[in-house]
Amino acid sequence: MGLEYEYEDGQTPLDEDEKDGLLIETITTQGELDEHEQRNIEKAIEWTIHNKLKSEKILSEKFIKELHRKMFSEIWKWAGEFRQSEKNIGVNWIAIPIDLRTLLDDTKYWIKNSTYSPDEIAIRFKHRLVNIHCFPNGNGRHSRIMADIIIDSVFDKEIFTWHHSNMVRAGEVRAKYIAAIREGDKGNINKLIEFARN
Secondary structure, eight states, X not given: OOOOOOOOTTOOOOXXXXXXXXXXXXXXXXXXXXXXXXXXXXXXXXXXXXXXXXXXXXXXXXXXXXXXHHHHTTTBTTTTSOOOSOOSSXXXXXGHHHHHHHHHHXXXXXXXXXXXXXXXXXXXXXXXXXXXXXXXXXXXXXXXXXXXXXXXXXXXXXXXXXXXXXXXXXXXXXXXXXXXXXXHHTTOOHHHHHHHHO
16 A cells, blocks of 8 residues: 555646655655655755855756755655656646746846845746746745745845745645735735745
8 A cells, every 4th residue: 555645735746657756665644755855855954054055056957956856865766857747737847947947047137137126036936936847746845945045045135934834734824825826826926925024
């Protein structure tokens, strides 16, 4: 008997090949999976804190993949690899490298020209990154950590609080987060900035 996956509103279901990428065979519940992932993510955050990161390094495909690998490599075989399947969200999987390159170039332009405030640059980046949906899973958590890295390493400002939640489980905080993401989809990024700073 394998793990029964439960998906919350806004989460991306894995296909069968992706499910086969689970490295820890003893995981049998969603709670155990969440716990293992959270421990792996905390190690990745430690790694980002102890490495002073430069914007040229952060805003690269190599770093986007490296961070995801650091976050999930103890749990998933495909950690750090772009997805090769279609999802309920995200661009066509074949377009991921092109769309990501455009986002990285746009973000470098925003930073260089102070197009938006530091918070807005980091949150616009996060919003577009999660909408590209580079990986089979973990895109929301990955994009939030990327926003934190940008605000800290590029702008030397306090990281976001994200309501002090990882938003993996359903609840009022996750519902507010999903609502803010959907507002961003309509072009209003302010709700997501407010959410990130609350």
